[in-house]
Amino acid sequence: MHVIVVHLGLIKASQVRQLVQLCTFITREVPANAPVLVAGDFNDWGSTVHIALGAEGFSAFDQERVATFPSRLPVVQLDHVFGRGLTPLGVHVPRGRIWGRMSDHLPLIAEFDLPLDAH
Numbered sequence: 001m002h003v004i005v006v007h008l009g010l011i012k013a014s015q016v017r018q019l020v021q022l023c024t025f026i027t028r029e030v031p032a033n034a035p036v037l038v039a040g041d042f043n044d045w046g047s048t049v050h051i052a053l054g055a056e057g058f059s060a061f062d063q064e065r066v067a068t069f070p071s072r073l074p075v076v077q078l079d080h081v082f083g084r085g086l087t088p089l090g091v092h093v094p095r096g097r098i099w100g101r102m103s104d105h106l107p108l109i110a111e112f113d114l115p116l117d118a119h
Helices: 012-029 048-055 097-102
Strands: 002-007 036-041 079-084 087-092 109-113
Touching: 002 012, 012 036, 012 048, 036 109, 048 079, 079 087, 079 109
Parallel strands: 002 036
Antiparallel strands: 036 079, 087 109
């Protein structure tokens, strides 16, 4: 299992460059058949990240959007967990005042399943 944590820039052109670098790194360093997670603050208010990572075989649990930003009154999901070689099962955002004091983003808990041949 490979896990990569990212924090993309705020400017869309920077995000696109960073996504290209991320995909290049994954292709170079992660075996094609190895399960991999990419998680973090993508700062993407649209679908740029979903399209770019989807083209590389990554998927996230998208049946339900969960707002993670800003933590004190969340209105948008900027944080995501994408998997390749894994099945996304669900996402959850913990609630409560303490989480809003820890960061300007709420944590995102994602659940994935390994394929049967990987168990």
